[in-house]
Amino acid sequence: xxxxxxxxxxxxxxxxxxxxxxxxxxxxxxxxxxxxxxxxxxxxxxxxxxxxxxxxxxxxxxxxxxxxxxxxxxxxxxxxxxxxxxxxxxxxxxxxxxxxxxxxxxxxxxxxxxxxxxxxxxxxxxxxxxxxxxxxxxxxx
Numbered sequence: 563x564x565x566x567x568x569x570x571x572x573x574x575x576x577x578x579x580x581x582x583x584x585x586x587x588x589x590x591x592x593x594x595x596x597x598x599x600x601x602x603x604x605x606x607x608x609x610x611x612x613x614x615x616x617x618x619x620x621x622x623x624x625x626x627x628x629x630x631x632x633x634x635x636x637x638x639x640x641x642x643x644x645x646x647x648x649x650x651x652x653x654x655x656x657x658x659x660x661x662x663x664x665x666x667x668x669x670x671x672x673x674x675x676x677x678x679x680x681x682x683x684x685x686x687x688x689x690x691x692x693x694x695x696x697x698x699x700x701x702x703x
Contacts, residue, residue, distance in 0.1 A: 600655065600686075603652075603653045605700065605702060608682070608684055615642055618646055619697070625643040626643060627673035628640050628641055629672065629673055655686050657684060657685060658671065659682075659683035667683055680695075680696065681695070681696050682694075682695045682696075683695070
């Protein structure tokens, strides 16, 4: 009687369970990487807003900033100030904070042309992360 060579059912099940375990670890780290990439994308967009706002306030004469209205969303594309570039589009789960704090943001966006100061904020809808830019720089918390 000849003996067939091959894998037993138990060996196959062990291999399948190991592959399943390894794939779940990979998917978990991909989710984390996607979240970090969205934050980095939003940080870059807010850095561009900061540069535009600084150019508006340091121009002669200083130009008032256009702060996002109550329905500020990731697709809000108004000009940062008259004659400047538009607000960049934020990633899908991010929004610009409006000027009265009514959009669910704890930091309202403000501007003072005379003092040359501004605060422009954006917030993630999904995890509540916030980026606040002032004339001094941008902070993520």
